[in-house]
Amino acid sequence: MSQSTCTINKCKRISSALCHCCNQDICLLHLKEHYDKIILQLNPLTDEINTIDNRLITIDIKELIIEYCKQLEQWQLQQIIINKIDKQKNEINLIKKEIYQFNENLNTIEHTSFKINIQPLLINDNLIEIEEKSDLHSILSLPFKTIDFSEIKSLIIATNDQYLLIHQNLYLYLIDYDFKIIKKLPWHLERIKDICWSSTFHRFILTTENYGICFVYENTISLYNANCFKQEKFHSCTCSNTSLFLTVDDYGSSIMEYHLLPLIELIKQWKSPYTCTKDEYMDSIRYNNEKFSLIIQKFPEKILKIELRSIKTLDRLWSIQLDMDLKPYQYGKIKETYHYNPRPYNATLFRDNILAILTESGINFHKL
Known part of the structure; x- marks a missing residue:
């Protein structure tokens, strides 16, 4: 086996070690010298590494x-x-x-000429109509339709979107928009105090003298003696979309509100003096657009009050007082009066533009 010589400075001595860093054979004499030389190269690198480490620590x-x-x-x-x-x-x-x-289009228009042929304007005088202002005399002076009845039993009439209902002799009559009697229902329950239409039940609701509440529509008449109705005698009635309102037949009249669905039940009651005083009697109640119209009689002064009330709070929004000759007593002002003949008992709107007036001899219809 051959032996290699030292590679440092052309040394002739036999090598004793192999430097793995530079892959050189080195004798014992030059081994320390070679090691010191490598250390000298490593020291600056160590310093740089320490410097970098210190910088990293500070970050x-x-x-x-x-x-x-x-x-x-x-x-x-x-x-x-x-x-x-x-x-x-x-x-x-x-x-x-x-x-x-x-701008391009505008330039084109500016440089375009038009030929216009103008024809004379012809006005047809028949196309122009001036409507005269209506007053009570022009509306009520002459009815355009009359239905004669004798022996009117109840001084009440009521309407819905199809019919007018009236009580005459021993029958209830339903009259359509063509002013024809389309149904005649037998009635044996004495005088009717008031009638209103319920769109929720699709029935007329009647308050009667001795038989409480009745429902009527076309072929049916039914008594409704629910427990919530048995404790009071009612006089006037009116309906909203959700409730039935009844006035108690007594001085110092109360107003009872009944929820209609799913069951008829009492939900609110207004009493005197919020409704009227103890010497006053509520003769009529009507509902429209979240308001009540009330007709109240006061005894013994023989004064009639017409009031507009809030349905939520019963606060008075408007009021007029009349004596029994319909002369203003205080508060409100009458703008116009008309002496109607024969004597009117009741009135209601039939459709949107017809006023139906119940008299002692029948029903007169006037166009509004």
Whole structure:
């Protein structure tokens, strides 16, 4: 086996070691010298490594992350602004293009000539109609239709969107919009105090002298003696979409509100003096557009009051007082009066433009 010689400075000695760093054969004499030389090369690297390590120790990673996040957000914001600017530039260019096109069209119009043939305007005098202002005299002076009845039993009439209902002799009559009697129902329950229409039940509701509440529609008449009705005698009635309102037949009249569905039940009661005083009697109640109209008689002064009340609070919104000759007593003012003949007992709207007036001899119909 051959032996290699030392490679340092052309030394002739037999090598004793192999430097793994530089892959050189070295004798014992030059081994330390070679080692010292390598150490001298490593020391600067060690110093640099220590310097880098110290720098790394001083770096705050959290702050660095926060700073880079801020830079990233700023970049994103800048990018959004750039995108908006680009979009606005595109919109401006589009507007410029439309303005340019508009100017081109305008120039074309300005240099275009038109030939206009004008014909004389012919006015047909029959197409112009001046409607005279209606007053009570023009409305009530002459009915356009009359239905004669004798022996009117109840001074009440009522309507719905199809029929007019009246009580005469021993029958209830349903009259349609053609003023024809389309149904005649037998009636044996004495005088009817009031009638109102319930769109919820699709029935007429009647208050009677001795038999409580009745429902009537076309072929049916039914008594409704629910427990909630048995404790009171009622006089006047009216309905909203959800409730039935009844006045108690007594001085200092109360107003009872009954919810209609799913079952008829009492939900509210207004009593004297909120309704009327103890010497007053509520003769009529009507509902429309979240308001009550009330007719109240006062005894013994023989004064009649007509009032408009809020349905929620029963607060008085408007009032007029009359004596029994229908002269203003106080508060309100009568704008116009008309002496109707024969004597009227009751009135109601039939459809939207017809006033039906019940008299001692029948029903008169007037166009509004």
